[in-house]
Amino acid sequence: MSAQLSSESQFQERIVKVDVPSSHYAYLVAPDGNFLVPQGDGLGTSSTADDLAIWYQPNQGTIKHGSRDLQLHLTDDGNGGVSLRFGNQSIDGNGEPGDAACFKLGHGPEKRPSEYLEFFRANGWVCLTSILADDVLEELERVSCTDRHAGREYDSSQPPFNQSSAMARTAAEPVSLWLMRQYMQTDEVRLGHTPSLALLSQDDGKRNVQGWHSDFPYLWGISGSINKHRHPIVDGRVPTPSGPAVLGIQRNVCISPFTSVGGATAFKLGSHAKDQGPPREWGTGSDHGRPGYRAEHGLPYSGPEADIVEAPGGSIILYDSRTWHRAGVNRTDKRRSAMLQAMIPGYMLPFMDTSASYKSFKKCEAYQDLTTRERDELRRLMIHYIAGPMGRHAITTDAELTEELRASLGDTRSLY
Numbered sequence: 125m126s127a128q129l130s131s132e133s134q135f136q137e138r139i140v141k142v143d144v145p146s147s148h149y150a151y152l153v154a155p156d157g158n159f160l161v162p163q164g165d166g167l168g169t170s171s172t173a174d175d176l177a178i179w180y181q182p183n184q185g186t187i188k189h190g191s192r193d194l195q196l197h198l199t200d201d202g203n204g205g206v207s208l209r210f211g212n213q214s215i216d217g218n219g220e221p222g223d224a225a226c227f228k229l230g231h232g233p234e235k236r237p238s239e240y241l242e243f244f245r246a247n248g249w250v251c252l253t254s255i256l257a258d259d260v261l262e263e264l265e266r267v268s269c270t271d272r273h274a275g276r277e278y279d280s281s282q283p284p285f286n287q288s289s290a291m292a293r294t295a296a297e298p299v300s301l302w303l304m305r306q307y308m309q310t311d312e313v314r315l316g317h318t319p320s321l322a323l324l325s326q327d328d329g330k331r332n333v334q335g336w337h338s339d340f341p342y343l344w345g346i347s348g349s350i351n352k353h354r355h356p357i358v359d360g361r362v363p364t365p366s367g368p369a370v371l372g373i374q375r376n377v378c379i380s381p382f383t384s385v386g387g388a389t390a391f392k393l394g395s396h397a398k399d400q401g402p403p404r405e406w407g408t409g410s411d412h413g414r415p416g417y418r419a420e421h422g423l424p425y426s427g428p429e430a431d432i433v434e435a436p437g438g439s440i441i442l443y444d445s446r447t448w449h450r451a452g453v454n455r456t457d458k459r460r461s462a463m464l465q466a467m468i469p470g471y472m473l474p475f476m477d478t479s480a481s482y483k484s485f486k487k488c489e490a491y492q493d494l495t496t497r498e499r500d501e502l503r504r505l506m507i508h509y510i511a512g513p514m515g516r517h518a519i520t521t522d523a524e525l526t527e528e529l530r531a532s533l534g535d536t537r538s539l540y
């Protein structure tokens with residue numbers, strides 16, 4: 125194939141467009157950040173956002189449970205909070221009868237969590253459309269300097285994660301966490317790296333673009349080395365199919381709207397079920413990573429067998445990390461922002477060390493803004509540990525041993 129510039133006719137992917145929701149459920153968020161849920165004959169609180177945490181408001185003074193025959197009276201306290209009554213009794217911060225606590229009416233999902241889970245299990249991906257509250261979304265745009273804050277100058281003095289509580293709040297988004305715990309069949313879910321921003325600027329028709337691959341920890345299609353048979357399944361980090369053991373879920377948060385022309389991720393939806401890497405003829409990440417590759421060979425596969433999920437800003441796309449995908453090609457002059465997170469079960473090693481950034485984050489103002497629930501989630505997500513006969517021990521990197529290791533490998537900095 126000769127060198128070519130990208131023209132619109134090259135992009136033939138099937139578009140899967142999710143509609144902007146016409147309504148959302150609500151959460152009733154206690155002062156500690158936990159969710160009000162039915163418990164026995166009464167109420168209680170929970171850190172889990174499954175169907176029990178889902179409510180809706182049929183009218184100003186009433187809130188009804190999303191799946192139980194349960195209704196509460198709600199009074200606006202004039203300061204952004206609400207107080208609740210169950211029958212004649214006020215509800216305290218633990219959901220029990222007592223002095224009325226100040227609850228927050230939280231922006232909930234479009235669908236019940238169990239509906240998302242059913243779709244996720246059946247398809248290997250799911251979109252939680254517009255699940256972020258607008259104030260959180262705008263904060264992410266501000267840190268990214270995109271969309272409503274496109275004119276702002278990017279602050280590179282500290283990591284985006286430390287710049288605003290919106291990054292951690294998004295990492296602690298409760299429905300996506302519940303879904304991932306269910307899909308990976310473990311409560312021990314961690315961040316494989318500290319959340320950061322992925323900003324995609326306008327394509328210039330020449331520069332290399334990302335090729336097809338599976339995400340961490342599989343990394344099929346993007347290994348630094350290919351064996352003599354050049355078979356894609358031996359590419360990457362996980363040497364065999366993993367079957368029912370789900371070793372990773374990618375959580376892509378759309379900060380900018382994801383559109384085909386604006387650089388939305390391209391997928392082969394459902395390809396996780398093949399449990400092997402993408403075909404080399406689609407143009408894999410390892411091939412497209414070579415200097416000058418695009419100039420010589422053109423773009424990776426962008427035909428009708430591929431899919432683009434178009435979703436509004438504030439949506440979260442979860443996909444089984446085995447799913448073949450590649451970064452989109454941004455044909456607009458607007459930068460596209462996303463917050464991408466490789467999520468793993470606790471028994472996997474992370475992609476990057478999160479311990480130092482967790483400790484640094486705890487010293488920031490952004491940490492102070494979080495609720496107790498959100499802080500607890502961040503601790504669970506970011507402290508990786510070993511658990512053995514001597515109990516639990518948090519793990520981190522070791523400078524002395526790193527030096528020895530690198531010296532023994534001739535310090536190639538190879539990840540493989």
Ligand SMILES: [Fe+2]
Pocket residue numbers: 337338339449450
């Ligand atoms: Fe990826």
